[in-house]
Amino acid sequence: MSFGFFLRESFRAMRRNAAPSFAALATVLVTMLVLGVFIPIVQATNGAANSVRSRVLVDVFMNTGATPADAARVEREVRALPHVKSVQFVSKAQAYAQQSKLDPGAFTLLGSNPLPDTLHVYPDNPGNVLLVRNELTPPSSGGKPIDSMIQTVSNKKNDTKKILEVTNLVTITAAVLTVLLVLASVLLIANTIRLSLYARRREVEVMKLVGATDWFIRWPFVIEGTVVGAAGAVLAIVILGITKVALLDPLASSWTLIAAPQTIPFWALLALLLGAGVMVSAIGSGLSLRRFLRV
């Protein structure tokens, strides 16, 4: 009496309880489908939000008369400030080269280079961008820059704030939705399993009275859960795969969200779904049985 016996027992149970088994399978299928669609969407949204946030920075414009020594000093000072991740120095000449590439005509008209040396200051965390700005122009000194060679510090306070708020909201919403959806999936599957076990509680009671050990009763149920969960997940994966190949891939070039590089690789998503489907229903079967085993 070994694995073969348990396997036969679980298939007998599935055959004889076709309707509850099918209900469990359908539940797994639907939840896995929803998760399979939802996970990439959440990731793409988060990725989009993050890429917007990573562009948040503070520009420090030097006086036009600043010498390279001045620029180097200011760069050191800025680097020493808290919450500064990196500083990128763009010299007058570099800025001129960049800008004249964009609009060669306008800059040849000007003749000389009107652009200042610039420091792009990146905060360690997009949320700290306003702190960095405050460090550069302390409110205590009336908003004057920390170094006399600094002409201005870019002031796009409102834009920055809006970007941060919106992206924060998007990320938090996505996270909450994910948690809720995963929770709902687990509960839904667990409940379906529970119902099908409840219908068979008398059977479990009889088994206990004949002298079956808990695990002797439990193994067929766990195997049954594994098979049902795997079948549901595989069906969901097939449907997702067909959808991806037939619908999403042709669209990917024209819709950047789908092609977003931050999303989970498709094979990893499928593995995750299969694993989750099998685990939840197998463990769910084993655990739900506990209360019926107390005879």
Place this chain on the structure above:
Amino acid sequence: MRYPSGDVALDQATFAVDREDFVFLVGATGSGKSTVIRLLIKELEPTEGTICVAGRELRDVERKRVPYYRRNIGVVFQDFKLLPNRTVYDNVAYALQVTGGTRKEIREKVPDILRLTGLSLKLHNYPDQLSGGEQQRVSIARAFVNHPPLLLADEPTGNLDPETSIDIMRLLYRINRTGTTVLVATHAQAMVDKMRRRVLELSRGRIVRDEATGLYARDETTREFANRLRAPSTRPPGLEP
């Protein structure tokens, strides 16, 4: 024995049963017969007092060991408690599979016990295709297939007509004659009186009668035994209700 609801099911119900005995446990419903059975298979724990089976105190049997303890006891219920989605054969075989019986063992023992209980022609029927008497015989076959030293029966004839009840009692008697201790809880007073076995009577959780009748006839054949059961009710002397 007191239930969590506060009802006292058994109180000062002390008795002992010898090995290979055939004992009736009688009493009105609610007198505690089923509680005795449930205590003996450790489905319930006594709130006070001790229960010893085969010299072993039940309190000392760990929860984990309960299944192994139960394999030494065959139990028959009024409602048969068969597994509805298994055939007669598989129901009986399950009791052997539980104990780790090999396939060879099952192929040998199950037909044997089904022949003994007269079910050889119903092997592949499902329980809902059988009459009450047949279902009860399946349940007895399942209880006895391991040849346990103790067989408990809780109202085994409660759902059956008199003629079928005699068959069931005869089967239990035959099992008793193979050396198995049998304890039968029942309220079929007439049957008990005719059987002339030891009788324990419970009333409101107390033992009010414990009587090994003077006509204790151990060497009776099962046929004589059954004939006596079918005979018109003549109350044996010395048996007062």
